[in-house]
Amino acid sequence: MTPAARAQAAIEILDRFRPLEAGNEPMDRHLIAWGRRSRFAGSGDRAAVADLVYAALRRWRSLAWPPMAEDAEPPAGARPRLLALADEAGTLDVLFSGLGHAPAPPTEAERAWLALRRDADPAAAPDPVRFDLPDWLAAPMRDSLGEQAPAVLSALGERAPLDLRVNRLRATPEAARAALAAEGIAAEPVALAPAPGAALPALPDALRVTAGARALRRAAAYLDGSVEIQDIASQAVAAFADARPGERALDFCAGGGGKALALAAAMEGKGEVFAHDGDPRRMSDLPARAARAGARIRRVTDPEAAPPCDLVLVDAPCSGSGAWRRNPDAKWGFGSGDLSALVETQAAILDRAAARVAPGGRLVYATCSLLEAENRAQAREFAARSPDFTLEGDMILTPLEGGDGFYAARFRRL
Ligand SMILES: C[S@@+](CC[C@H](N)C(=O)[O-])C[C@H]1O[C@@H](n2cnc3c(N)ncnc32)[C@H](O)[C@@H]1O
Numbered sequence: 001m002t003p004a005a006r007a008q009a010a011i012e013i014l015d016r017f018r019p020l021e022a023g024n025e026p027m028d029r030h031l032i033a034w035g036r037r038s039r040f041a042g043s044g045d046r047a048a049v050a051d052l053v054y055a056a057l058r059r060w061r062s063l064a065w066p067p068m069a070e071d072a073e074p075p076a077g078a079r080p081r082l083l084a085l086a087d088e089a090g091t092l093d094v095l096f097s098g099l100g101h102a103p104a105p106p107t108e109a110e111r112a113w114l115a116l117r118r119d120a121d122p123a124a125a126p127d128p129v130r131f132d133l134p135d136w137l138a139a140p141m142r143d144s145l146g147e148q149a150p151a152v153l154s155a156l157g158e159r160a161p162l163d164l165r166v167n168r169l170r171a172t173p174e175a176a177r178a179a180l181a182a183e184g185i186a187a188e189p190v191a192l193a194p195a196p197g198a199a200l201p202a203l204p205d206a207l208r209v210t211a212g213a214r215a216l217r218r219a220a221a222y223l224d225g226s227v228e229i230q231d232i233a234s235q236a237v238a239a240f241a242d243a244r245p246g247e248r249a250l251d252f253c254a255g256g257g258g259k260a261l262a263l264a265a266a267m268e269g270k271g272e273v274f275a276h277d278g279d280p281r282r283m284s285d286l287p288a289r290a291a292r293a294g295a296r297i298r299r300v301t302d303p304e305a306a307p308p309c310d311l312v313l314v315d316a317p318c319s320g321s322g323a324w325r326r327n328p329d330a331k332w333g334f335g336s337g338d339l340s341a342l343v344e345t346q347a348a349i350l351d352r353a354a355a356r357v358a359p360g361g362r363l364v365y366a367t368c369s370l371l372e373a374e375n376r377a378q379a380r381e382f383a384a385r386s387p388d389f390t391l392e393g394d395m396i397l398t399p400l401e402g403g404d405g406f407y408a409a410r411f412r413r414l
Contacts (some may be wrong), residue, residue: 001045001091007082007095009034011039011053011103014078017062020134023380025331027053047214049065051159056081056156057328066120068113074129081313087114123150128210128237132157138337141321144372148398153369155179155399159234160325162213162404163190163228165235166205168265169294171226173205179221185228192236192401200395201239205265206232225292230258233322233403237315238262240365240395240408247268252303252353257286259315259366264295272296276303278317278349308358312344316346318367318374320406322398343373350382354389356414361388364367366408370398375407 015036063081064074086092098105127138131153166176180187190208194200221227241264243249248395251260254275264273275297277283290297300306324331360367367374383391394409
């Protein structure tokens with residue numbers, strides 16, 4: 001497919017998706033359905049179309065701002081968003097050529113709108129537009145992020161990097177980098193960038209892929225468990241939990257097991273790691289992942305059956321707002337009722353998980369959220385109703401530190 005035909009495909013996919021309407025299927029299902037309908041599209045085409053679609057979804061509202069006239073609606077549908085992206089990238093005439101399967105060239109009215117857009121001050125847009133959020137969410141997000149809000153929310157509009165955690169049970173960082181390089185994948189050491197005066201965990205095993213990302217899942221270093229795909233903020237949460245060799249750890253919301261695997265590596269294969277999830281099907285890939293990583297992880301369906309643990313990690317179900325640059329479709333369907341329901345679920349999970357912590361042990365609560373209600377407010381309320389736990393410290397990460405947005409609080413049981 002030509003770049004222009006890919007742009008046309010992205011417009012058609014987005015127009016089926018309709019981001020601001022309720023009850024949408026996740027975008028990855030739309031992309032899979034398009035791939036099935038479009039046998040002519042190779043893997044490079046599919047990746048390029050997905051990139052365009054996600055780029056538009058991240059900035060769905062600000063890309064269509066400003067409207068042509070003060071009292072007019074912003075332009076509707078995917079075409080103006082793709083026009084705006086192409087205009088920003090300087091590829092308008094290449095992508096909107098009207099030749100072959102390309103979208104039609106910009107009309108006079110569209111060119112006039114793009115000129116207006118180029119001259120507009122983005123900071124003059126209303127907050128939900130400027131921050132690319134559903135209307136109701138702009139105020140809670142601003143309250144949660146304070147003066148960092150504009151920078152953090154603008155960073156959520158960028159493509160996320162691809163980070164790896166070198167699995168010390170299988171390889172050293174040097175050996176993993178060499179193995180990746182032999183297959184054309186460049187990966188450089190990467191660290192969190194703390195704000196002045198802030199202390200964040202060191203991540204000696206973190207790498208960032210700088211070239212060859214598409215070959216990763218076929219690379220020997222990935223297939224033999226030398227590296228795991230894991231964002232640096234997610235790695236920082238595992239490091240913050242401070243799992244040590246010989247301990248007994250329980251990952252209470254293990255999902256696919258990314259954090260359980262990181263805990264097992266930090267424990268150097270010594271001790272016990274249990275994994276639990278409210279939906280055990282979420283852990284179905286874990287045995288294969290653990291075998292590949294050389295880690296022993298025992299799945300438990302009933303967490304009450306697990307013995308008291310030195311460390312219980314609650315990587316709670318949450319808005320995912322810290323990772324919306326990866327899943328921008330999720331933010332458009334996220335409602336205020338969803339937030340209240342999550343906050344309630346998180347509190348119930350914390351109470352249940354706390355009962356599995358041995359005296360003197362740690363409870364780590366984490367979310368990939370940027371919202372205060374799911375983060376510090378949740379941790380404060382747990383501390384207030386749990387006299388046998390003390391809050392040792394917490395950590396707030398945003399994309400400004402270089403990874404996804406995450407929160408983690410560590411409590412110690414008396
Ligand atoms: C943020 S995800 C976990 C991601 C995982 N720890 C990782 O690093 O890949 C949250 C998980 O919590 C699980 N969950 C939801 N409700 C739960 C509950 N009541 N008890 C335990 N787990 C629950 C979800 O099924 C989901 O897999």
